[in-house]
Amino acid sequence: QVQLVESGGGVAHPGESLRLSCAASGFIFSTYPMHWVRQAPGRGLEWVAVISHDGSIKRYADSVKSRFTISRDNSKNTLYLQMDSLRSDDTAVFYCARGVVVEVAPTSVYTAFGPWGQGTLVTVSS
Amino acid sequence: DIQLTQSPSPLSASVGDRVTITCRASHNIITWLAWYQQKAGKAPQLLIYKASSLESGVPSRFSGSGSGTEFTLTISSLQPDDFATYYCQQYNNLPLTFGGGTKVEIK
Numbered sequence: 001q002v003q004l005v006e007s008g009g010g011v012a013h014p015g016e017s018l019r020l021s022c023a024a025s026g027f028i029f030s031t032y033p034m035h036w037v038r039q040a041p042g043r044g045l046e047w048v049a050v051i052s053h054d055g056s057i058k059r060y061a062d063s064v065k066s067r068f069t070i071s072r073d074n075s076k077n078t079l080y081l082q083m084d085s086l087r088s089d090d091t092a093v094f095y096c097a098r099g100v101v102v103e104v105a106p107t108s109v110y111t112a113f114g115p116w117g118q119g120t121l122v123t124v125s126s
Numbered sequence: 127d128i129q130l131t132q133s134p135s136p137l138s139a140s141v142g143d144r145v146t147i148t149c150r151a152s153h154n155i156i157t158w159l160a161w162y163q164q165k166a167g168k169a170p171q172l173l174i175y176k177a178s179s180l181e182s183g184v185p186s187r188f189s190g191s192g193s194g195t196e197f198t199l200t201i202s203s204l205q206p207d208d209f210a211t212y213y214c215q216q217y218n219n220l221p222l223t224f225g226g227g228t229k230v231e232i233k
Contacts, residue, residue, distance in 0.1 A: 112160035114172030
């Protein structure tokens with residue numbers, strides 16, 4: 001069955017970096033766009049970034065643009081999020097999610113999300 | 127950015143009730159809208175995509191409707207497992223955005 005497993009979360013000081021990973025299995029990873037979505041403690045959901053199936057298109061939320069970098073290695077079925085210059089308001093559970101490609105163009109990054117990983121907690125604190 | 131406004135929040139209901147949650151978009155998003163259910167401490171799960179298409183494996187008591195700027199999620203007969211927070215999400219424009227969530231509580 002489809003499985004997404006995030007790792008790499010933890011505690012960082014403001015200004016530091018972390019790299020999240022999302023290991024995918026149970027589907028042809030290289031044919032799907034992939035997203036990162038985060039949720040601050042007690043808050044709602046916020047889309048962070050998307051990468052197209054082949055890595056040629058990357059888009060970011062304004063709140064993370066120029067600080068975060070999304071990437072993927074289709075040979076390893078793994079999605080990444082490099083997070084630099086972390087701030088306290090980046091504290092959140094980070095989820096990876098597969099793009100829903102039904103009824104959208106195969107190369108589209110404008111998608112719904114499903115399924116989702118279990119999430120990994122990132123805490124930024126001095 | 128496209129703003130999504132959900133109502134009501136919270137929503138108090140009883141088992142067996144018909145429940146309707148509304149999501150209003152600040153601009154026309156055609157039918158590029160999804161609905162998710164999130165239980166405490168768990169990842170969200172996709173219920174509905176493209177406004178009215180039921181995700182595989184989701185019970186048929188869940189349905190979605192709407193187009194343009196107004197959308198609804200309906201649970202035809204609320205079950206104990208349905209007490210959770212529900213989010214709408216648009217994918218017509220970047221940035222992809224979510225509504226603020228509707229918590230369905232036990233009356």
